[in-house]
Amino acid sequence: MDISLIITAVGTIVTIIVANIALVSWLRSDIKSFESEIRGWKDEINKEMKDFHGRLCTIAERSRVPKTDP
Secondary structure, X not given: OOHHHHHHHHHHHHHHHHXXXXXXXXXXXXXXXXXXXXXXXXXXXXXXXHHHHHHHHHHHHHHXXXXXXX
16 A cells, blocks of 8 residues: 555545534534523513513503492
């Protein structure tokens, strides 16, 4: 077997492994940034839901008609 064939095969395998490691690392960093962005959206949505609930309670209190006893 020719030594240049072995060196080419090993070099190809090493290149593929390094490329995969780089790709996984890049994807993980993107996923982490997306996670933090989604957490921020979740916090904003929860705050808005609480504000909306408070406004609905206020409207319900204002529109409540007092009961009269017959």
